[in-house]
Amino acid sequence: KFLENPNVEVLSGKKPYETSGDILIINYDILKAWVGTLLELDPKIIISDEPQYIKTSSAQRTKALKRLAKGRPLTGLSGTPGDMPLEFQNIINMIDPHIFPNDWKYMHRYCGAEFNGFGWDFTGATHVTELHQILTDSIMLRRLKKDHLKDLPDKQYSMVPIELSAKGRKRYDAVYSDFMARYKARIVKLRVELKAKGMDPMDIRVKIKQAMGAKGMVELGAMKMASAEGKLDGMIDWIRDRLCSGEKLVVFATHTNIVDAVYEAFKDIAVKVDGSVTGKKRHAAVVEFQENKHCRLFVGNMKACGVAITLTAASNIAILELPDRPSHLVQAEDRCHRIGQLNALNVYYLLGRNTVDRADAIKLDKHMKVLAQILDGVEPDDVDNLVGEMFESILELEEEKKYDSPLDKEADKILEEERKT
Template identity: 40%
Template sequence: ADAFPDGEQSETFKKRLVDVQKTSEKSERVVSDFNLEHFGNGKEMFPFQKAGLEFLEATGGNALIADQMGLGKTIQGLSYIAAHPNQRPAVIVCPASLKLNWEREAEMWLETDDTIQVVKGGKPKPLTGDIVIINYDILKKWVPTLKEYLPQILIFDESHSIKNSKSLRAKAAVELAEVVPHKILLTGTPVLNRPTELWNQLRIIDPYKYPDSNFFQWHQRYCDAKKNRWGWDFSGASNLEELAQSLKTIMIRRTKDQVLTELPEKQRSSIFIPIDNKKEYQTAERNLQEWLAEQEGLKPSKRVSSVEHLARIEYLRQIAVKGKLKQSLAWIKTFLEGVEKLVVFATHKKIISALMEEFGECAVKIDGSVSTEKRQEAVDKFQTDDQVKLFVGNIKAAGVGLTLTAASNVAFLELPWTPGDLEQCEDRCHRIGQKNAVGIHYLLAKNTIDVTMAAMVEEKRGVISQITDDKNSLGFNLFGGKNDE
């Protein structure tokens, strides 16, 4: 049965949600009866952000804000905390790299006397803050302490991080959410690959509407569940229009072209680069094809794991990026001869090291080796120092939570596996505060697995768009230009 704040989904409540959705999508200013007198420190929320708060109010503080990256989900989450000063403590769970960002935003926007406590590693100890900020990596260890603290508001930032219900962090998130009356999830990419990734997020928000007992039924309906020799496969997608409609009572999503027309659109282009190790690449590609053919001919019990498959594919990707590296560095050098700054994303340590070796005098980097404090220093330096023209980021470490609007151009030396990660990286520049058109440049090794991956990512993006944006396509493709539809 459906469950809403009053225990049942009345027709009046249904109508209220529909009205709020329509208002939010139009980005009209909403007249609300909650008090935001002590919020903003002189800064004004955008109308669509106020509409997001109205949606949170209409859902009783149990919802998923899935606004596209750069539209201020953090501010909307903080505004709900500000609108309910008697609902304390509030707990914010986020990636480790974003803890300082949340602390900074809370200090900037909240005008209350709330104390802010940023939890660090080590042995759990008594909590004292009105607003507690903790990262996913240590959440499991702190769950008993957090539950005893009786939080009233719980925010999961980048909630796609808990999409895998079998992971320790997801289990910890579910356990903590069970004792909290108001749960708000924030992510611009609620689905990275397939509909099944929504399930754990939905059950956290509303365990009555999405109980464990409904797992199989829901997956059959929306994940094209199929039984094979190894069990059930939930990696598909089905009834996407119906799913998109059902999400409207629990999820609100606005895209930049809907609510922030003053923010320039992204201008995408693919730059195909010939590799200088063609023989090496062709040999590796042939070896991979032969190996895959051998695996196909074996009995299932004799085949190697999917991890081995990925490792061999990853090896081919490394050879491709190695072959395009020299030309890619030349492209970046030519770009930097102009006056504009550039953000470059890559995956492998060797590539990031090569970039820093070539451009270290005018570059900063963020990867897994950079501490949280040093990351903010790197961002600030890139944003304010005219001599620092290049930002080098690891796709995972630097793809979320950072504002890099000093640049209006982003280049990818390597592509991520998912469209969600791709958009997260792109939106480090394409966000509030950006005054110029944003150019996105994909440096693809010609006639290699790079091009295959680009097509795969684009196909995934089409499926995801049907779910979250309620349309067949996001309106663009990796190879530049608008789709006809």
């Protein structure tokens, strides 16, 4: 519209070279190496595609983009620019630093600021309706598929419980028991200390969620892996049954070994795209799935396939493992739910029965509600420390299997024994 026959150039490599393009396209991964050269070219406008990739302030790509964008108009393009208020901060400041000139005040107002005894936790969300209104009134222009792609069929969701194999169940229970033994002991110890100080029970609950969340998250990975490996056979059986319908299917996982195992089980009728598949091979795999009727299964790593590919040949998608971030989930689903999709999209979540998957789903659901509130003004309750919430759900909300969770009684028992001695 603004340039007549523009020369578009895609930059590559970490060693800058002379360029004469009117429009320059560059990957975030090499931006640091090119930022000096780009500054010399003095671009008149910057467009950041998928700005969720510059959410981390300490990342080199973020620092490079901040240098490039300083004093220049910047536009961010994304359906999911972040998951929580903290992740919106960088792109907001790059677009207009006058909206929230004080980072500290922004984090305390909108990021559920809590002091956990070790430092400040800003992983929550507060006053999110206010944040939505400020962004809508200033820099955010929201376009929804339901308003602009009215012929695009809806998504339909199903939760599919998957039994773990006998070996997988034994492995998972061992990992879970080890986790609970250490995690539970830490909770009881902390609860005893707080009760001894006369702290209110509700305050104790909040403090424990804050203090235990960060440590527990590190240990959670082993439990999530055990769940994924334990339900692998069941997931392959489910995929095989689903393919019997004759329809194409897209499946996404987060662990490389799960992606590889599923692909190996169906490699005669499948293609695979993960972080190791790039460039022409990645494009060829997508074309093969889209155009070859005999290629009926697409197996993808969620992070590697979350953007820039179209898989509308399938109207069925299965999430084999839940990601850590709801934006990854939305982007994965939208590989099929886009222009060119003629049928309602069936989305299946394959959750391991009696595993951490349920707690993971609870956490993601809360994240989704916060994201919807920031972007679209939907109004769920304010959400505090979500990591802590997830661990509490492991302890207290599992319905199908009774886990040992009366931690208050154990703390009271220890206190009573201390009083006697």
